[in-house]
Structure formats: structure tokens, C-alpha cells
Amino acid sequence: MELRYLFKKTKSVPGSENRKNEDQGPQTPQGLFHKCTKCGETIFSEELKRNLFVCPQCGGYFRMYAGTRIDSILDDGSFEEWDSDIKELNPLGTPGYEDKLERLREKTSLDEAVVTGKGLVNGYPVCLGVMDCRFMMASMGSVVGEKITRMFERATEEKLPVIIFTASGGARMQEGIISLMQMAKTSAAIKRHSDAGLLYVTVLTDPTTGGVTASFAMLGDIILAEPGALIGFAGPRVIEQTIGQKLPEGFQRSEFLLEHGFVDDIVTRSDMKDHLTDILKFHADKGSFKPEKTGKIKISKRSGKLTPWDKVMISRGKDRPVAEDYIKELFPDFIEFHGDRFVNDDKAVMGGIATFAGKAVTVIAESKGHDTKENIDRNFGMPSPDGYRKALRLMKQAEKFGRPVICFVDTPGAYCGLEAEERGQGEAIARNLYEMSSLKVPVLSIIISEAGSGGALAVAVSDEVWMFENAIYAILSPEGYASILWKDSKRASEAAAEMKLTAEDMKEKKIVEKIIAEPEDLCKDNIETVVAQLREGISGFIGNNLDFDGEELAKKRYDRYRSY
């Protein structure tokens, strides 16, 4: 017999039904809790708000009201709203359209699906546009298009950067062809803003689709996305119905777009303001140059001379630092940007922006990994066409904003494979040589280990090329050379000697300007001496190019390569 039946306790247990008529009793007030649409968990609204509308249980993102978004991004009280009184059109004469808008205005206290204006992000002035899904799924009609366009026009006039948080179901059906024209109108305004050398950042939030994706959402110099946001041109349901197939998990989500090269980075809501601040900081005034000086550098040298083959082996050494290590040391505020904006984000090429000695720079690096796992991820530092296209995209961005470009070269060669050929490996390399030759900003390339063939040259058409003491630079690998000329790849060491691929050889042939001395067994633990040389060298390079003339640089670069 269980105890529960033995205890003498109250017989009748009144339940909540006894209290139906009392309004004094406990009740959950409207809006006290939110149900997470992702995990189904009930969340205390106050906590959800504190957590910037991210589910504390599953990390799922709720859609944000425009006002809350503005508060989370702009400094308190700095927002000045623009153009909140534009009258809508009803070009198709859709019955009840005006009434519907009126009702929405009342319900949401918004005048239309986008709020635009000007404000400060940690002190940096910026024009801000925020879309709000509550208003007709933030579809773009004439008013949305007009507000965005006016914001860009005014930003161009006032020389201000623009940030837009996008969210939209697409064009507004009720406004027909006029709605379609908004896509062209906004894009044209952005072009003028861009031609004026001004920065435009988009932040894609859930959901960004249709005509907004196919216009201003995808035109940012930098495109960020919130985690898990639906981003696409055609909506998933439409695609499924058209092709008669089920779409894979994660299709058209931010992560999918990042992987496919259309998004520079995915940024969480809690980091968003800081991240935007960094981006604005890198693009704000040019910054004052503070040259870096390093004292005398003492390097422990090995005794005895190394053969070219020794150097080949050293340059491929598994403990040798990779580009990422130098970036960490030299550019602690580096932020990485991803993607070629065509098809992929190639991890064999890393790129982004940072400051060096107070000046903004673009950093591009062919990147090997530290271990096998990282190397598989980075394809052993062998870029695909997507990698070269990402590099070029970032170089063009640097050109627009007048930033010097610093490239780290470290690749056995461009990737040789099926997809690489399909996507035009040769074209991608050629395009880089072509474009880099006339880039209107200073370009420095540093060969840190292996520089194999066209795959290396595609990021080394530069004003200056430097080379690590034990790095190599060649038309192809010694193994390849031996096998082509002597039909015996085992004679690679012999080939290495014949090929003249060492830093000294390069200096002699004026292929490189400077040799970076290495300590014995260069690895992450003794990286300081080479970092010190690079720091001083890069500082000198930037210092010499403070008031560069783009045309002049391009001409000199032409002459440099003309001489070979």
C-alpha cells in the first residue's frame, strides 16, 4: 500500500473552474509570454526583449520591429527620421488598397514598410533604413522605393554612408508596374552613391526576397546577414511548385548564402552594433598615420648553407606559420569578408579589412591550414576561381575606398580540378592579372612560403613583392619540372637547383624587392622576428604611399611588368 492512500488529507480539490468569475485571481496577461516559432518554447517577453528578440532557449531569431531595431543600432536620441509623409499611389486602382494602408498605419504606427533617416552609430554618422514586415510584408511599392531613393540621394549629397536592414516579401503587387520600377530607381540611386565613393552596407534579415533582393538588398559594398534568415529571389514555395521537388534543409538561409558567396558575413544581433561600428570606423576619415618602428631585430641563424631543395622542403614544412598567423599578429582588428558574389566562398583565400598604423588596408591571403583538418577545409591553400574572384572583388572594393592592398602569397598552385575548370580557372587568373595591373591603389604582395605558378601570380601583380628567405617562387613545382623535362619526378631536388626558385634568385632577377630574414626553423613560436620585419616594412610601404596617385601607381606597375 502506498503512503499516499494512507494519509488523511483534504478530500475535495477545487481547481481553476471554481474561480471563473473572479478576475482577481492569477491569469497570464496578454503578451506576457511569446511562443518561439522555432523551438516552440514559451518565453517571457521581458527576457526576449532584453535578448534583442532572440529566443534564449534555441537562439532562434524573431522578426524585429523597425523602432526596436533602430534603438538597438543607433545611439540614444540620435535618430532623425526622414520622409515620413510621402503619399502612396494606387496605379491599378486596387479597391480598398488605401483603406488597408490606413488600417496598417493605425495598427503599426508606421507610415510605410520602411523607416529612413539619419543617426549615429557609436558616434559615426550614418543614414539608416529599416524595413518592417508588419507593414504588408514590407513589400516595395512607390513609397518604399521613394524613401530609399531619397535617402541615397541625400546621403550622396551629405557624403554619408548608408546602412539598410532589409526584410521584404518583394515588390508590392497592388502597385503593379510602378512597383517594379522601384527596383530600377533604387538601384540607380545606389549607383550614384557608390560612384561618389561612399559606403553602403546591407544587413539582410528574415525574410529578404523578391524585388528587394533583386535590387538594393544585394548592392551593398558589404553585405551582412542575420543568422538563419531566409534570403532569396523566388520564394521557396514558388520554387518547390515550379520544379516539383522538395528543397533541401537550409536552402536560401543566410548560411547557405554565405557558403555560396553572396554574403560577406553572418553577424549575431548582439554583435551587430559593434560590427557595424568597426566597418564604419574602417571607412570613416582616412585616419592619421602612425609609423611603426621596431628596434634592432636579432635573428638566430642556422650554420651552413641550405640547398634550393632544402628550401622547397622548408617552405612546405608543416609547422611553418600560415597567412592567418601573420594576419593575427599584424592586423589584430582584421574583419573577414567572404564570397565571390557568384557561386562560392573559397576558404583557400581569406580577405577582409583592417587598420595598420592607423590606416585602413585591405588584406588578402592565400591560406593554408595548420593541420590536416584545416587544410582540407582550405583545400591545402589551392584557390579555386571563386577564391581569385573574391580576391579581385575585395581589391576593387579597396580601389573604391582608396585603401592599400596587402596580399600574402602561399600556394602550391591554383586548384586543379573539375569544378575549377568548369568555372574558368584560367579566366579567373587572367582577370586578376589584367585588373591588378591597373589597380589605382598601392599593392604589396608578400610571398611567405610557396608561390606556385599562375596561382601565386594572380595575387602578386604588385608595386612591390617581398619574399621570405626560405620561400620559393616558380613556374611550377620541382616535381612537375622534373617530370616534364626528364620524365622522372624523383629528380625534383635536382630540378629545384636548376629552376632558380629561391628568394636570392628572385632578388637577383628583380622579381622581388625585399627578402625577409628568417630565424632557424621558423614556426609560430618564433614568429616575432619576421613579424617585426614585416611590421616595419609594411609601415614603410604605407608611409611611402600616403598621398599616392592612382594613375602614377598603375603606370609604374605597368613598367615593372613591362621590364621582364
Added chain:
Amino acid sequence: MIKKVLIANRGEIAVRIIRACREMGIQTVAVCSEADRNALHAMLADQTICIGPAPSSESYLNINRIISATMTSGADAIHPGFGFLSEDSRFARICERCNITFIGPSSEMIAASGNKAQAKKTMMDAGVPTIPGSAEAARTVEDGLRLAEVATYPVMIKAALGGGGKGMRVARTKDVFQQAFLTAQQEAKNAFGDGSMYIEHYVEHPKHIEVQILADKFGNVVSLGERDCSIQRNHQKLVEETPCETLSEEKRKEICEAAVKAAKAVNYENAGTVEFLLEPSGNFYFMEMNTRIQVEHPITEWVTGIDLIKEQIKIASGEKLGFTQKDVQIKGHSIEVRINAEDAEHKFRPCPGKIELAYLPGGQGVRIDSAVYSGLEIPPFYDSMLAKLSVWAPTREEAIKKAQSALGEVIITGIKTNIDYQYGIITSPEFVSGNTDIDFIEKFSRK
């Protein structure tokens, strides 16, 4: 008046609350996890709702489920007990928003007490003694020396960003300050990359003294005497007693008045405990305020004759305190011993399992607060406390004898308990002398 209380807890405290409610004619709702279906509290309440799987996060700590259980059961109040959600200001806040009476202080008060720095400042402003030391951090020896003078020697030097004992040094006198400061600062720089140091008075060999207070909605605050909780292992109290043997009548008055002042400073409401460190010199310093009923509340009930749980419910119902400070008479002496399911011979690791036989003593002046019975399975998911044995006698000497006698009678078989260890403590000459401090267990274990 509250009609139906949901008890958001388990174990002996849930049983304790159910009993108080029943005596007051209030209906009770127990919540239990799947592991606690046979727990005493689940069987004793008028109504029981299973709120989820065994892990606390999915049951006793899951606010949504507890609120849902409250709504469906029609309870109009929640008693949080101690531990679990008792000091979660968010939980209290949700209760407030749902018009559920939270039997305890307001969410704001819980939040304010939880913020240690803010609480210390409030107390300083209210004239409650706090550990001397400035809020300012020192970066140089000169600054440090100046702050040490204010804090008074011996001083504790600790890293502003510190934790885990790194970057901490005690300087007993001015002569050794520089050495201690520089060592601690170097450690702090190495560990946290920052050399800002706080200088605070170092409280040596203190007693842990806490004062029970009750406060109603109308601003009436009374203290119900102190409890000496110096016998602790890793901040876990083992034996508590009241009154404190070494406290003079004059000091007792002073410390109790300070506790009342502390409660008034934050407009406290309901039952609370103000913790102090008492130096051998007689100086005492505010540590923190506990905004819940405490485990060791029975000893206060013994010496005052006041039922603290019933008072909590009455205060939460909006009643005025039925007595004033001068009505509170501390009579005799009470000692509590905690009986835990843990293996004292193996670093006190918890020992869940099935209780074969539980025999718990009684008799004049002996009280058991427990939720165990023969055949109960102790789940491994929760706190290891099985029972609290408390005794009352007119004098300390008699109370110790009674505690020894009663503890000697306790039989719990099937699982390992700390009964023998506790017996060792209450029969040791050091404990009997009453001259204990918070280092007691450390010394006791070394023997």
C-alpha cells in the same frame, strides 16, 4: 487571504510548507519531477502535478511549467522554498505579472540583493557596517598603501578582474604590504592582463552570524535573533545554533539592530536573513541578504516560538505582523544538524540510492524536518540533504546533550550518510566550547 498555494520545491521544505498550509486551512499543490513521483511532498499535498523529467532545468527550475501548473491548479500563490527558483528575480517578476502571490519579497528586492556591489553600497549608505575598503582600485603601491590605511590592517589585496584565488594576497601589516601588493599584482597581470587591485580589510577567523528578520507591507520590521552558522564545509552549512555562544548581550542587540536597519534600507518585505561576518574583536560586517526562507529556520522557531512559514504566508497575504520587537523573547538554546546522503570518507560525494530503513527519533525538544521514509529511492538529481534534526533545551549544554542523544538514535540504512561525521563534530571539545569560527571544519578535518 491566500486560498491555495503551489509549492515550487521538493524535499523536506516542501513538506514543511504543506504542513503549515494545512494547519492554516490553505489548499496545497505539489509539483514534482518524474523522478519524484514517490517523494513525500508529492504524496502529502492535496493535489500533485508532475511538471517534467528529472533534471531540475526541466522541472523545478522550469518557470513556464511551474506557472502553467499554477494556472491549471487554480492556486493563487507560490511558495518557492529555498534553492531552485527562490531567489530568481525573473520568476518573482513573472508571478507578479500573472497576479500570482509570490510568497517572498518583490522581484526588485531579489534583484537588488543579488547585485552584491549595489547591495554593499546601499548598506554603506544606510550605515550598516560593511567590510572596509574602497570601491576604487589601486594600480600603484602608493595608491595601495593609501587605500590599505582606510581599509585597516590586515588587508586583502585582490585583482579587480579576479577569481579563483589568483592575484590574491593578505598583508598583515604595513611593512609587508609592498611585497604582497607587487606579487598579487604580477599574478593578476599574468592571469587577467590587468593590474588593478582592490584593497579590502581582511576579516580573520570570523564567525558566520546571520539574523532572521520578518518585515510586513506596512514597514514593520522585527529581528528574531541570530544564528551561528560557522560550522561550514565549502560554504555548505553543517551545524547551526542559536543563540551564538560568544556574543555578548550588547553585541547581540547591535547586530540585530543592524539587520533591521539593513531590511529597512531596502524596504524589505517577508522573511529574510542578513548575513554578517563577526570578527573575534567584536566588529561585524554585512555580507549579503538572503531573500528566502533558510534551511536552518527551525532553530529560530524553537527559541522564538514563531512559525516562520506561517508568518511568510500571512505577510504575503497582506497581513500586518501580529507582534512587535519587544514581544520577541529568545528562550533557551537550539541546535540543528543536517543529515545528508553523502560519503564523508570519500570527499563527501553524494550517495543516492534506496533507503532500506529510516528510523528517526522524537521525544521532548526534538524535531525532525525530513521527507524520507523506508523504501524511498533518493534520486541523484538534487541536493543530498535527507533530514534536519533540531533540538531545544533551556541551556546550550543541555541542547548539545540532547542533540548528541538524538543524533545517536538516527538510523538510515541502504545509503551512506554523514551521520557519523556530524556526530564527531557535535561531540568534539572544540564545538562544545562554543569557540568556533568558519575555519572550524578545516581544523577538524585535519585531525
